Amino acid sequence: MKNKQIAEIFDQIADILEFKGELVFKINAYRRAGRAISELAEDIEDLWREGRLGEISGVGKGLQEKIGEFLTTGQIAELQELAQHVPSGLFELLSVQNFGPKTAALAFKELGVETLTDLQRVLQDGSLAKLPGMGAKKVENIRKGLEFRLSAEERLSIGLVVPIVDEVVAYLKKVGPKIGRLSPAGSVRRGRETVHDIDLLAETDHGADVIKAFTDMPEVTQILGAGDTKGSVILNDRVQIDIRAVPAESFGAALQYFTGSKDHNVHLREIAKKLGYKINEYGIFANDKKIGGDQEEAIYEKLGMSWIPPELREDRGEIEAAQQGHIPQLLQQEDILADLHVHSVYSDGQLTVAEMADAVRARGYRYMAFCDHSRYANYANGMDEKRLLKQIQEIKALNSKMKDFVILTGCEVDILPDGTLDFGDEMLAQLDFVIASIHSGFKTNPTERAIRAMQNPYVDVIGHPTGRLISRREGYDIDVNAIIQEAAKTGTALEINSYWDRLDLSDVNAKLAIDAGVKISINTDAHHPEHLPMMRYGVATARRGWATKGDIINTLTVDELKKWQKRNRIRT
Ligand SMILES: [Zn+2]
Ligand SMILES: [Zn+2]
DSSP, X not given: OOHHHHHHHHHHHHHHHHHTTOOHHHHHHHHHHHHHHHTOSSOHHHHHHTTOGGGSTTOOHHHHHHXXXXXXXXXXXXXXXXXXXXXXXXXXXXXXXXXXXXXXXXXXXXXXXXXXXXXXXXXXXXXXXXXXXXXXXXXXXXHXXXXXXXXXXXXXXXXXXXXXXXXXXXXXXXXXXXXXXXXXXXXXXXXXXXXXXXXXXXXXXXXXXXXXXXXXXXXXXXXXXEXXXXXXXXXXXXXXXXXXXXXXXXXXXXXXXXXXOHHHHHHHHHHHHHTTEEEETTEEEETTEEEEOSOHHHHHHHXXXXXXXXXXXXXXXXXXXXXXXXXXXBOOGGGOOEEEEEOOTTTTOSSOHHHHHHHHHHTTOSEEEEOOBBTTOGGGTOBOHHHHHHHHHHHHHHHHHOSSOEEEOEEEEEBOTTSOBSSOHHHHTXXXXXXXXXXXXXXXXXXXXXXXXXXXXXOOEESSTTOOBTTTBOOXXXXXXXXXXXXXXXXXXXXXXXXXXXXXXXXXXXXXXXXXXXXXXXXXXXXXXXXXXXXXXXXXXHHHTTOBGGGBGGGSOHHHXXXXXXXXXXXX
């Protein structure tokens, strides 16, 4: 599908127009169309062939012609033309948070800033700060944005990496020679939100053959190394994967060793030393005699502790807990009975309520909640009360036809800039489930607004509480501790939004919330069925936050959830 490419081009045209100071309506037309195309479920090429491009919202005659031009010639002449008069690194520059097209234009004209390196220079020598309209706060925000951008560059989101790992594992199992256990190690196995590269371990006595099958994979664009026990490649010019072939007798030790984290392993080695043992990737040794290595569990056992789930291995107290036998029974994917934040065509989702419910149900859940956007989110086709009432009716009709599955009515109600909610209590009281989220005015008292929202008896969950986007922005300037305190006080749950670029709350914040007795709701925020499997990233994040089944409201049955809701607790 060329949907993403076309959406990106429209976004780039909008960026350039904004850089050049063109009229706002022209810029917005491209932005709106780009957004609609990126969220399109159908292949845009099909729509074009069938003469149905006009069905995409915001795509008028002129833009239809541009789409046609791209699908015929592979480019859009307007973009080529526009791109001649802007800095070569404009799009890279604009990926820096707090550095918008207008500032970019000023920095280009006055200081010749064309690349990230240039930006770094004018920040360092103070010349950016001297430009008109550049306050100290603004410059500081750009500096932070650039730092964040440069650090994000080196790591890939787990949501992009895990599907690749799954494919490679499936491929090797099918094509490779006699492989026993085959597992990712490193930060992928620990479920970290971003990873630097992928480490795989294969149990085999035929190392060279496995490495050959690995380096022969069709997606390999560069072979960095290939031997009898180790292979290293770049897949699709994008991500580095290393594989190690290990005999059965040291597979457990190698898995432990290469899973890390570094801090966890350093701490373990200290303990081993005190006990007179040595541990490395080949096994655990007492006086040079190997006493274990086949099973990972045995290594921990010999060190006097219970096995530690990989997600906890960050040396954040898990070793002490394991020594005392206090490692919690972590949440598992199977414990999740419901996805409670799903969108439909009633706002900016791709499928109808019935279609999306089918897709959710097919994942084995027992119930779900539709939480489409409220009217203030007009960029996302937010619902007014009339449409919301219509959706409630549609859901009721569907529920009456279904056995073994329940759809809760709901809404992702906007927390407005003044801290009130987009719908009044009368409307909210008609819904089964309510998520309140901040989608705009990130700089306008987000903490106070979220706190006020939690004081509403109908608000069950605060959606994506910090607003961060892992690849793009750090999130609202929010006081997480204050949010957690209020959530505990009011009995409001905080969300772990499972979308790979959000994972919000993060692992660390989720642990803070859980330690304070706050319940967590893990949801996909799916706008398309393809998003539903991302629940696993939310579950991994929760596990990294030491979450047990009891901490997560998605593990409750519908009846238990109703009993938990503060609106019902308050009444009794
Ligand atoms: Zn949202
Ligand atoms: Zn949402």
